[in-house]
Amino acid sequence: MGKLKFLIPILVVAAFLGLSSIFVVDEREKALVLQFGQIKAIKQEPGLSFKIPFIQEVVRYDDRILSLDTDTIEVTPSDDRRLVVDAFARYRIRDVVQFRQAVGIGGLPVAEDRLSSVLNAQIREVLGADQVTSDTILSEDRRSLMGRIQQNAQASAAGLGLDVVDVRLKQTNLPDQNLDATFARMRAEREREAADEIARGNEAAQRVRAQADRTVTETLSDAEREAQVIRGEADAERNAVYAEAFGADPEFFAFYRSLEAYEKALKGKNSSMVMTPDSEFFDYLRSGRISE
Known part of the structure; x- marks a missing residue:
């Protein structure tokens, strides 16, 4: 026990x-x-x-690939058009002994602070180099510029025991004051283009309306001319019929024409006529003449 x-x-x-x-x-x-x-x-x-x-x-x-977002910085390309750049990098610890000797007990926070400074310096150097304009940064050449930043940063980060796997530019914008001026200029250009389009539209509309009015006038004129021709042909045919009827039976023709005159003269409820009773106009209304 x-x-x-x-x-x-x-x-x-x-x-x-x-x-x-x-x-x-x-x-x-x-x-x-x-x-x-x-x-x-x-x-x-x-x-x-x-x-x-x-x-x-x-x-x-x-030992995995880590991500680092850099601070937003301003760069000035060769065309003196300032840009605000926001980037991020992918990196990993290549040599833990060298990494420990470089950063000591600070670890990743100290390493990322130093790597961020390296990246910002390389971004300014590459994007501010000769022959690099703002248009170049915003074009397809952007990929080659990011490759140059990655290679230069890798050379500097090797002393920290790090491998810079990739560098990407997330955003490349104009500063706020330049951005407002650019938007104002773009807005003015769009408004000018809109005014031009409206003016061209109004001009085209006036041409269409003028052509339509001309077509209407020509159509009415043609229709009126054809109507006059048809009326003239109808009057001629009517006169021919009257002449034929007069030649066939003058008495009946005179009777028919008098009936037409009565119809036109006595049309309406309040028709009034002032003439002598023995007027020839009433010859066919007298009972003696009708009986004859």
Whole structure:
């Protein structure tokens, strides 16, 4: 029983020391074993590893591709047209020993601050180089410019133990004051184009209306001329019929013409005529003449 009292604490301490000496390296990370701040081992393969408890410590670093957004900066291309540029980079830790020696205990925050400064300097240098204009930055040549920024940044980041995998320009805009002036100029150009289109539309509408009015006038004129011709032909035919009827029976023709005159003269409810009773106009209304 007395031996158990001493054995149990010894086993507990041994188990604690054994567990403290074991650590696991994940496949997504790399680890350094430090002893009093000095690098004693590099663990880059995933699995179980060992260290001396209380004396050695493990510092882990992400082995995946990381993302860094840079601060928005202003650049001035060779055409002196200032642009506001916003970029981001993809990077990874290539050499954990060199990385540790470069940034010390600051880790990723210090490394990203230095890398951001490197990227901003390279963006200004590449985009502000000769023969690089704002139009070049906004054209298909933008890809080659980003490649140059990535290569230059890689050369500077190598001292930090980093690999710059890619650099992209997210936004390339004009400064606010220039942007307002550009929008105002674009708005004025659009309004001028709209006024030109409206003027051309009105001119075309006037031409169409004038052509339509001319067509209407010509059509009415042609119709009136044809109507006059038809009326003239009808009057001629009517006169021919009258003449033929007069030649066939003059008495009946005179009677028919008198009836037409009565119809036209006595049309309406309040027709009034003032003439002598023995007027020839009423010859066919007298009973004696009708009986004849």
